[in-house]
Amino acid sequence: MFWRFGINSAIDGLLDKEDLTLEELLDEDDLLQECKAHNNKLVEYLRDPTILSQLLNYIIREDLDERQRFKYPYVACEVFSCEIWAICEAVIDNVDLLNTFWQFLDRPAPLNSLQASYFTKVNTVFLQKKMIEMVKFIQSIPNVVKKMLNHMETSAIMDLLLKLISYEEYPEGAGVIDVSGNCIKS
Secondary structure (H helix, E strand, O other): OHHHHOOOOHHHHHHOOOOOOHHHHHOOOOHHHHHHOOOHHHHHHHOOHHHHHHHHHHHHOOOOOHHHHHHHHHHHHHHHHOOOHHHHHHHHOOHHHHHHHHHHHHOOOOOOHHHHHHHHHHHHHHHHHOHHHHHHHHHHOOOHHHHHHOOOOOHHHHHHHHHHHHHHHOHHHOOOEEHHHOEEOO
16 A cells, blocks of 8 residues: 555565565465555556466365465455456456356365355456356356256355346346256346
8 A cells, every 4th residue: 555655565565576476465464455455566467367367266276285275265355355347357358267267166065165155255246347247157157057056055155146146137137047947048
């Protein structure tokens, strides 16, 4: 936040490093504050497809060590929850990133409830920012309703399905649910 006053923050210092890793940023205490302040340098770094892929992967990854398991998925989720337009747009415009992220639903039940809550929270942000594009993407996923129904014991996934159903009330979401075909389609 100090960058607004002409004072470089620790984040700005990190972003000047040529060999910066995402983990170094995720370990930085001021990361979320700088995201909320829309630090342009930080936003540009975070919207890189490789970095976005790593952030989304941290949310659904299962092989993190004890130190990383709680911090990195949480911080990654909160970065997306800062609702930075450029970051949301970069993810939604990259179907490969979304497809990989949504493969989370292909896992056997039960899903990790914490990961599922992060998955739902991030998708809710994307739906709020770019509803039409996200609805079209979700409609393109084969058997998406069946995949979601396989995880109904995970409350966050049920919440996401209910949120999708609620979009029927909006003109942009009309036709999102076709129960007879057991799929979400327009």
